[in-house]
Amino acid sequence: MAEPRKRRSTGRVTLADVAKLAGVGSMTVSRALRTPDQVSDKLREQIQKAVDELGYIPNKAAGQLASGQSSSVAVILPSLTEKACTHFMTDFQQALNKMGYQLLLGYSNYSSEKEEELLSTLIASNPAAVVLFGSERSAKAKQILENSRLPVLEVAELSPLSTNLNIGVDYSEVGKAMTRHLIEQGYKKIGFIGARENNSILRKQLRGWQTVMIESYLPPDHFLTTHEGPSIALGSEGIAKLLLREKELDALICSHEEIAMGAMFECQRRSLKIPENLAITCLDGSQFSEQCYPPLTAVHINYKQMGIEAAKKLADLLGDQPDNGSRQIDMGFKLY
Amino acid sequence: MAEPRKRRSTGRVTLADVAKLAGVGSMTVSRALRTPDQVSDKLREQIQKAVDELGYIPNKAAGQLASGQSSSVAVILPSLTEKACTHFMTDFQQALNKMGYQLLLGYSNYSSEKEEELLSTLIASNPAAVVLFGSERSAKAKQILENSRLPVLEVAELSPLSTNLNIGVDYSEVGKAMTRHLIEQGYKKIGFIGARENNSILRKQLRGWQTVMIESYLPPDHFLTTHEGPSIALGSEGIAKLLLREKELDALICSHEEIAMGAMFECQRRSLKIPENLAITCLDGSQFSEQCYPPLTAVHINYKQMGIEAAKKLADLLGDQPDNGSRQIDMGFKLY
DNA sequence: GCGCTACCTGATAGCGCTATCAATTTATGT
DNA sequence: ACATAAATTGATAGCGCTATCAGGTAGCGC
Numbered sequence: 001m002a003e004p005r006k007r008r009s010t011g012r013v014t015l016a017d018v019a020k021l022a023g024v025g026s027m028t029v030s031r032a033l034r035t036p037d038q039v040s041d042k043l044r045e046q047i048q049k050a051v052d053e054l055g056y057i058p059n060k061a062a063g064q065l066a067s068g069q070s071s072s073v074a075v076i077l078p079s080l081t082e083k084a085c086t087h088f089m090t091d092f093q094q095a096l097n098k099m100g101y102q103l104l105l106g107y108s109n110y111s112s113e114k115e116e117e118l119l120s121t122l123i124a125s126n127p128a129a130v131v132l133f134g135s136e137r138s139a140k141a142k143q144i145l146e147n148s149r150l151p152v153l154e155v156a157e158l159s160p161l162s163t164n165l166n167i168g169v170d171y172s173e174v175g176k177a178m179t180r181h182l183i184e185q186g187y188k189k190i191g192f193i194g195a196r197e198n199n200s201i202l203r204k205q206l207r208g209w210q211t212v213m214i215e216s217y218l219p220p221d222h223f224l225t226t227h228e229g230p231s232i233a234l235g236s237e238g239i240a241k242l243l244l245r246e247k248e249l250d251a252l253i254c255s256h257e258e259i260a261m262g263a264m265f266e267c268q269r270r271s272l273k274i275p276e277n278l279a280i281t282c283l284d285g286s287q288f289s290e291q292c293y294p295p296l297t298a299v300h301i302n303y304k305q306m307g308i309e310a311a312k313k314l315a316d317l318l319g320d321q322p323d324n325g326s327r328q329i330d331m332g333f334k335l336y
Numbered sequence: 337m338a339e340p341r342k343r344r345s346t347g348r349v350t351l352a353d354v355a356k357l358a359g360v361g362s363m364t365v366s367r368a369l370r371t372p373d374q375v376s377d378k379l380r381e382q383i384q385k386a387v388d389e390l391g392y393i394p395n396k397a398a399g400q401l402a403s404g405q406s407s408s409v410a411v412i413l414p415s416l417t418e419k420a421c422t423h424f425m426t427d428f429q430q431a432l433n434k435m436g437y438q439l440l441l442g443y444s445n446y447s448s449e450k451e452e453e454l455l456s457t458l459i460a461s462n463p464a465a466v467v468l469f470g471s472e473r474s475a476k477a478k479q480i481l482e483n484s485r486l487p488v489l490e491v492a493e494l495s496p497l498s499t500n501l502n503i504g505v506d507y508s509e510v511g512k513a514m515t516r517h518l519i520e521q522g523y524k525k526i527g528f529i530g531a532r533e534n535n536s537i538l539r540k541q542l543r544g545w546q547t548v549m550i551e552s553y554l555p556p557d558h559f560l561t562t563h564e565g566p567s568i569a570l571g572s573e574g575i576a577k578l579l580l581r582e583k584e585l586d587a588l589i590c591s592h593e594e595i596a597m598g599a600m601f602e603c604q605r606r607s608l609k610i611p612e613n614l615a616i617t618c619l620d621g622s623q624f625s626e627q628c629y630p631p632l633t634a635v636h637i638n639y640k641q642m643g644i645e646a647a648k649k650l651a652d653l654l655g656d657q658p659d660n661g662s663r664q665i666d667m668g669f670k671l672y
Numbered sequence: 673g674c675g676c677t678a679c680c681t682g683a684t685a686g687c688g689c690t691a692t693c694a695a696t697t698t699a700t701g702t
Numbered sequence: 703a704c705a706t707a708a709a710t711t712g713a714t715a716g717c718g719c720t721a722t723c724a725g726g727t728a729g730c731g732c
Contacts, residue, residue: 062689
């Protein structure tokens with residue numbers, strides 16, 4: 001009796017097992033689980049009992065393959081530690097889960113190559129959509145996205161050029177607002193310290209600062225940026241360097257709260273008073289600027305709300321909704 | 337011309353498309369991509385060309401279904417914002433990617449119900465393994481894990497009871513170390529402020545503090561914990577409350593750096609000198625305690641290294657390695 | 673040359689699930 | 703009551719990929 005052994009099976013309980021036990025066709029079981037109202041009460045109960053008895057857990061891979069529908073959303077973040085990213089994710093993921101989607105997460109560490117690579121591997125898992133932080137992509141990445149034909153949502157950075165859905169903030173306005181605010185208060189020698197200088201979010205802020213400085217006939221000379229990520233050390237060392245070059249510096253704009261923190265500590269080391277001797281402003285990721293002592297003025301961007309809006313937009317996109325509005329949503333920001 | 341339209345297809349490039357273009361069988365393409373050395377150089381090149389030309393991205397769901405092998409790892413974190421979690425994830429995910437695995441991420445917000453729910457949905461996606469932060473689980477969660485028969489790795493919190501792989505730190509030792517350090521320096525009225533009081537990591541720290549205080553004949557009276565997450569506000573308000581109850585308080589232990597920050601700011605508001613009037617110690621998630629001014633003493637746990645170790649352990653587990661050692665790894669900590 | 677192993681290659685048959693469509697039962701309308 | 707619409711159910715045929723196995727080609731020893 002040579003077994004025609006053709007294939008192994010995982011040994012896990014399958015739909016067919018449930019169907020057999022419940023004495024119905026497997027298609028009915030499938031429906032009972034996904035569209036219960038299409039199945040008569042009697043069979044539905046029978047099936048539910050069989051499911052419970054066997055401890056059946058559907059195999060998503062098979063379901064996805066058969067239906068062509070995915071229940072995951074791929075997200076690529078440049079960093080897992082920066083507040084903008086983590087706050088966004090916290091609320092986005094929560095909303096996503098409620099919609100019944102899983103999160104496939106990748107982390108690019110601000111590298112285009114890594115992003116391209118991630119894009120490929122994540123798309124291989126057939127997500128229903130791709131969410132990207134920032135709207136700066138390499139040509140190759142764009143190509144991959146194009147080929148995938150997946151809906152793409154770019155968050156955080158508003159880009160007029162983006163052809164994708166886009167929810168975020170105009171960071172050059174952020175830079176401008178911080179600068180104007182300081183100028184209105186009478187500060188003139190305003191410096192700038194920024195991290196992630198290669199990232200367009202930082203470049204936009206920097207350009208915003210430069211623009212307003214020039215418009216106000218002030219020299220946008222005192223700035224310092226680095227390729228590195230934000231850190232307290234960057235703030236401390238940065239302000240030290242700027243003060244060496246320009247003793248009269250009276251205000252400082254920081255691209256991240258960690259930098260502001262560092263600058264603050266350095267001022268305290270030097271017994272410089274904030275904001276009398278030096279005003280510090282930053283793009284705040286949390287409550288830091290209000291709660292620190294002395295309190296700082298900061299631009300607040302509601303990344304949590306952004307996460308919720310992004311999920312909503314995605315729901316429309318993935319649901320039946322045809323087109324509920326603009327492809328671009330400006331989340332705005334507040335200056336406190 | 338009635339089309340025998342039987343099924344839609346995603347329209348995406350498939351293995352068969354590549355095979356056709358390369359003029360080979362689809363099985364050969366599959367091999368060329370997964371086990372290149374089983375294919376002759378000539379065909380391999382041809383196939384690679386076709387892959388590039390079409391921008392082929394394999395469909396993992398199909399592959400997984402056919403092979404029964406998964407390429408994702410499910411991770412459940414209690415928080416996406418706390419430094420311990422994000423630092424761990426940063427390095428863990430990087431190592432995971434190098435191993436060719438994707439990350440399925442869930443976020444439980446410190447809720448057991450959410451964790452159970454996530455466990456079910458994530459397991460439905462057939463991950464190769466499950467990684468959990470902390471080692472405190474509900475009975476139901478344990479049951480689900482048991483049923484799934486998946487390898488489980490618990491990180492961060494070392495638990496003697498854990499039957500799973502376990503990499504982490506003994507947090508009661510952390511609490512003890514901070515307390516002993518302060519006592520050695522001559523502090524006597526040592527307070528404690530902790531966030532996430534329901535979490536066993538916090539409870540262990542608290543118990544460590546209590547233990548050492550009692551051993552040293554000091555009353556472990558001045559503490560304050562909250563169900564909430566750590567925040568600057570908690571630190572500020574917390575120390576204010578403790579100082580109201582006990583003016584002589586001379587040292588403070590904080591479960592998180594945000595709390596220490598808040599306490600620091602409150603001291604500055606009150607012109608209390610650190611550490612002359614009040615010494616502040618915390619479990620630091622980053623470089624904060626060294627880089628702030630005045631610098632604080634803190635316990636540092638290398639969560640990044642933990643991420644790398646976790647990935648290594650997982651590699652052994654998922655690879656062919658039978659058993660390369662202990663089921664429990666103590667990452668230790670340092671006091672600076 | 674011949675048998676034999678080693679290596680490549682491709683046809684075939686599913687993996688577990690769902691879309692489709694036909695078959696059956698039940699409700700509805702005139 | 704009888705035709706027609708609506709609601710249920712199940713058989714069938716894949717989704718895109720890989721395990722298996724059989725067929726073909728080289729290489730080797732004698």
